[in-house]
Amino acid sequence: MEPLLIGRYAEIALKGGNRADFERALARAARRLLPGGSRVELRGSRLLARLPAGLPAEAGLAALRRCFGLVRIEPSWRLPCPADLADITGEAVAAARRAAQAGASSFKIDARRADKTFPLTSPELNRSLGAAVAAATGLRVDVHHPDVAIGVDVRDDAVYVSGAGVPGPGGLPTGSAGRAMALLSGGIDSPVAAYLAAKRGCRLSAAYFHTPPYTGEGTRQKVEDLAAALARYTGDVRLWIVPFTAAQLAVQRAVPEPLRTLVVRRLMVRIAEGLCRRDRAGALVTGDSLGQVASQTLESLAAVGEVADLPLLRPLVGADKVEIVAVARRIGTYDISIRPFDDCCTVFAPQRPRTRPTRLEVRDAEAALGAGAAALVADAVAGSQRLRVTPDGVATDAPTAPGEAGAGEVPAAGAGDVARRG
Numbered sequence: 258m259e260p261l262l263i264g265r266y267a268e269i270a271l272k273g274g275n276r277a278d279f280e281r282a283l284a285r286a287a288r289r290l291l292p293g294g295s296r297v298e299l300r301g302s303r304l305l306a307r308l309p310a311g312l313p314a315e316a317g318l319a320a321l322r323r324c325f326g327l328v329r330i331e332p333s334w335r336l337p338c339p340a341d342l343a344d345i346t347g348e349a350v351a352a353a354r355r356a357a358q359a360g361a362s363s364f365k366i367d368a369r370r371a372d373k374t375f376p377l378t379s380p381e382l383n384r385s386l387g388a389a390v391a392a393a394t395g396l397r398v399d400v401h402h403p404d405v406a407i408g409v410d411v412r413d414d415a416v417y418v419s420g421a422g423v424p425g426p427g428g429l430p431t432g433s434a435g436r437a438m439a440l441l442s443g444g445i446d447s448p449v450a451a452y453l454a455a456k457r458g459c460r461l462s463a464a465y466f467h468t469p470p471y472t473g474e475g476t477r478q479k480v481e482d483l484a485a486a487l488a489r490y491t492g493d494v495r496l497w498i499v500p501f502t503a504a505q506l507a508v509q510r511a512v513p514e515p516l517r518t519l520v521v522r523r524l525m526v527r528i529a530e531g532l533c534r535r536d537r538a539g540a541l542v543t544g545d546s547l548g549q550v551a552s553q554t555l556e557s558l559a560a561v562g563e564v565a566d567l568p569l570l571r572p573l574v575g576a577d578k579v580e581i582v583a584v585a586r587r588i589g590t591y592d593i594s595i596r597p598f599d600d601c602c603t604v605f606a607p608q609r610p611r612t613r614p615t616r617l618e619v620r621d622a623e624a625a626l627g628a629g630a631a632a633l634v635a636d637a638v639a640g641s642q643r644l645r646v647t648p649d650g651v652a653t654d655a656p657t658a659p660g661e662a663g664a665g666e667v668p669a670a671g672a673g674d675v676a677r678r679g
């Protein structure tokens with residue numbers, strides 16, 4: 258009898274010809290998250306993980322709960338074949354006893370006979386094991402709402418008996434969708450947006466626009482900690498620290514106040530696209546939520562989004578703040594986000610941002626920056642520093658190769674914007 262963890266996946270199993278690619282990505286992601294020395298294999302639409310001897314199942318459960326692609330993880334025991342009914346009954350009783358110790362008072366047996374040469378059918382197994390477990394443990398059978406469902410999977414190579422499982426995060430395995438560049442401020446929203454893009458299979462790069470001395474090192478530290486929190490799910494995050502003070506000041510000098518935030522956002526998008534080229538990222542991700550602030554009205558989103566060549570993902574577009582906060586708490590970013598540091602100085606936030614700008618207005622406002630705008634973008638890209646962030650924090654300062662800047666033509670004319678928050 259060998260302990261192991263069984264990870265179940267749902268959406269991947271529905272994939273057609275490229276299912277194997279998703280499964281490989283899932284196995285890679287699980288290996289990366291599990292403690293060193295763990296073994297991972299895929300079998301019969303399940304992921305089997307064996308921990309190094311002596312490690313408690315909880316260590317593996319905690320890791321796999323952060324493995325995108327898994328919908329459920331179950332501590333399990335493997336009986337090598339040939340296993341007879343007595344062996345299986347013994348394991349099912351042991352699993353029920355463990356569940357009872359953890360507080361369960363009712364159970365059901367969920368048997369599946371994939372090996373049709375086994376003498377009992379699935380319903381017969383359910384009945385026989387159910388009666389034996391009830392007699393041995395005193396637990397009540399409840400087929401509709403059991404405290405624990407004990408899985409019994411009879412395969413031709415082995416029988417797997419599983420106890421109470423925990424939900425996985427769902428989604429698709431990290432890396433199966435390529436890489437995305439999340440615009441990561443120190444706020445509550447953008448880490449949740451990055452998490453949701455990652456949940457659909459994106460590896461993460463992140464760009465933080467830093468405006469010293471107007472924003473302090475506390476904010477930068479927050480962003481590093483947020484990236485580390487995200488890395489617990491995705492593996493290493495590449496975090497770009499973008500020097501953004503010159504751009505902010507240039508906008509403040511040249512652009513009418515109500516439209517400044519939108520012009521700033523357009524510069525951010527161009528710079529982030531320049532960094533995407535460095536990282537081979539195929540999309541941008543922001544924490545915009547429709548109507549949340551002036552820069553997130555449809556008109557404002559249009560005026561910013563028009564400068565993006567890459568898809569600009571806004572996973573929070575339909576989410577309310579309470580929903581965003583609930584996710585932030587669950588994934589462990591909330592407590593970092595609410596640390597008291599501003600994500601951009603009040604110096605730069607307009608008193609009366611435009612809420613319904615036309616694109617033309619915003620282009621005109623931006624044109625006030627003149628030919629210098631392209632240089633602002635190019636300099637910010639060239640001056641950005643890339644950090645490798647692991648779940649434990651910043652690992653190394655990867656030097657940045659000189660690359661092309663993300664300039665693009667600078668349109669003109671503008672309109673207004675926004676508030677901020679933290």
Ligand code: ATP
Nearest residue numbers: 440441442444445446447464465466543544545678
């Ligand atoms: P958040 O909680 O993510 O800061 P927010 O509601 O405060 O969101 P805004 O300040 O309007 O939103 O910014 C909208 C989005 O623009 C953010 O979610 C983020 O993706 C991006 N963004 C804003 N400021 C920065 C910054 N300094 N660095 C990186 N991205 C930023």
Ligand code: MG
Nearest residue numbers: 442444600678
């Ligand atoms: Mg913000």
